[in-house]
Amino acid sequence: MFDLFKRKGAADTAEPTTEKKSWTERLKEGLSRSREKLAVVLTRRTLDAETLEELETALLTGDVGMPATRHLLDDLSVRWKRAGADADPKTVLKAALLDLVAPLEAPLVVTAARPFVIMLAGVNGAGKTTSIGKLAKHLQGQGLSVLLAAGDTFRAAAREQLTIWGERNGVAVISQEGGDPAAVMFDAIAAARARGIDVVLADTAGRLPTQLHLMDEIRKVRRVIRKADATAPHETLLVLDANTGQNALAQVKAFDAALELTGLILTKLDGTAKGGVVAAIAKQHPIPLKFIGVGEGVDDLRPFVAAEFVEALVG
Numbered sequence: 001m002f003d004l005f006k007r008k009g010a011a012d013t014a015e016p017t018t019e020k021k022s023w024t025e026r027l028k029e030g031l032s033r034s035r036e037k038l039a040v041v042l043t044r045r046t047l048d049a050e051t052l053e054e055l056e057t058a059l060l061t062g063d064v065g066m067p068a069t070r071h072l073l074d075d076l077s078v079r080w081k082r083a084g085a086d087a088d089p090k091t092v093l094k095a096a097l098l099d100l101v102a103p104l105e106a107p108l109v110v111t112a113a114r115p116f117v118i119m120l121a122g123v124n125g126a127g128k129t130t131s132i133g134k135l136a137k138h139l140q141g142q143g144l145s146v147l148l149a150a151g152d153t154f155r156a157a158a159r160e161q162l163t164i165w166g167e168r169n170g171v172a173v174i175s176q177e178g179g180d181p182a183a184v185m186f187d188a189i190a191a192a193r194a195r196g197i198d199v200v201l202a203d204t205a206g207r208l209p210t211q212l213h214l215m216d217e218i219r220k221v222r223r224v225i226r227k228a229d230a231t232a233p234h235e236t237l238l239v240l241d242a243n244t245g246q247n248a249l250a251q252v253k254a255f256d257a258a259l260e261l262t263g264l265i266l267t268k269l270d271g272t273a274k275g276g277v278v279a280a281i282a283k284q285h286p287i288p289l290k291f292i293g294v295g296e297g298v299d300d301l302r303p304f305v306a307a308e309f310v311e312a313l314v315g
Helices: 023-030 032-042 049-061 066-083 089-104 128-140 156-169 181-195 212-228 247-259 277-284 306-314
Strands: 116-122 146-151 172-174 199-204 235-241 263-267 289-293 301-303
Touching (some): 023 032, 032 089, 116 128, 116 212, 116 247, 128 263, 128 289, 128 301, 156 172, 181 199, 181 212
Parallel strands (some): 116 199, 235 263
């Protein structure tokens, strides 16, 4: 996060950077611990009962979850019989996993609506504010102008991060200290309309789904956005921390019920053995996975591509 939001002049004292790895390399490196769980099993040349039992354990400890694990094992057995005993177990697993997660692949498309409003939600510590900064950079790379609405009016660090991002990249930030988050959204949309801004990224304070009064508050924020623009928000994204594993599913269900989610951003896939949560989401509560993150760098948030993900996960 420091690299993303450091102030001007910090680069003068920075150590020389090493050669930048490609996104594919970073993704594969980020999912290495998840992949290692499967590698031991997939070196086998047959999918016998013992192998399937070990694979079940590997999938469950990788946070694939029981429903998706059972689905994959049943699918694998059918595919294995169809392909014949000479089939490669790894190839068969890739095909089954790709069929499961492919429906989640749905790129973020900014339509003709102006301003195009993207509302972001999530629990504390999921990486929401950092993701907003990276998303702003991604949208700017598409030639779109961006305005940030600092709807987290209670956490000074969140407002400061967004402000620093705005200063460094010419992105306007609408914020106020200790005010009404809904009022910030209303003002931001009005400002974007007046300035001819393409996209508004609307930040919200982190909250747990069990904090009912805060869930009521975020519903109010969404209602106010709709009052400012009857067609907005055009995208409502939930930011998830991959480290939360199966708890991510509970978050998806709760926030979807409150906000009618249109997409997900899954962060912190690097350094975790829980990459299988993507399969769990696909099976139990499929909502488009717009972006995945595998690091703190500004380029470490990219659109989810199912085939690319499966290749990095299985190897």
